[in-house]
Amino acid sequence: MNMMTTLNLRAMVSSDDGEPKTTSYAVAEAFGKRHSDVLRAIKNMKCSLQFRERNFAFTLKNKQIGNTKRNTGFYRMTERGFMFLVMGFNGEKADAIKEAFINAFEWMANQLTQKFQSKWARYNNIVGYRNNRKQQVSCSARDMNVWKHxxxxxxxxxxQLERDLQPSLPYMSGI
Structure with missing residues (x-):
């Protein structure tokens, strides 16, 4: 698996509400399969409904085909969904692609963690600055007008940082 392929797989894993996800299109492209075959494989999986609902989201999109538009569907899937789906794909090439995809999911998770840590550091910095400035300003009536601004x-x-740092739990039916 060369570096270019690794970078291409990173592009196939994206952030969806702060969680690394990929699509059935990306799986088809990476494994050299027809998208319809990947959709069929997802449909034929023998997993629980709960697992399917948590890890696979069916999405419709308009696609221009010639002069007509038609709805086509694809799945957005979590890393767990991806692993369950491709578990049955075998061979040396398939194993190398699975490993690269797992690394791409890990890379995206690290990107999201770094973004969170950066916001957390900024939050702590600005709260400390605000508290120090408030203390300084309260000692000086002259600075009161500056403080107002x-x-x-x-x-x-x-x-805004407090809202961004709040963990968001995806809605799960049946809990």
């Missing part, structure tokens, strides 16, 4: 943007950024 600084306070609102700082509060807004802190509120």
């Amino acid at each position: 600084e306070k609102h943007p700082l509060d807004n950024e802190i509120a």
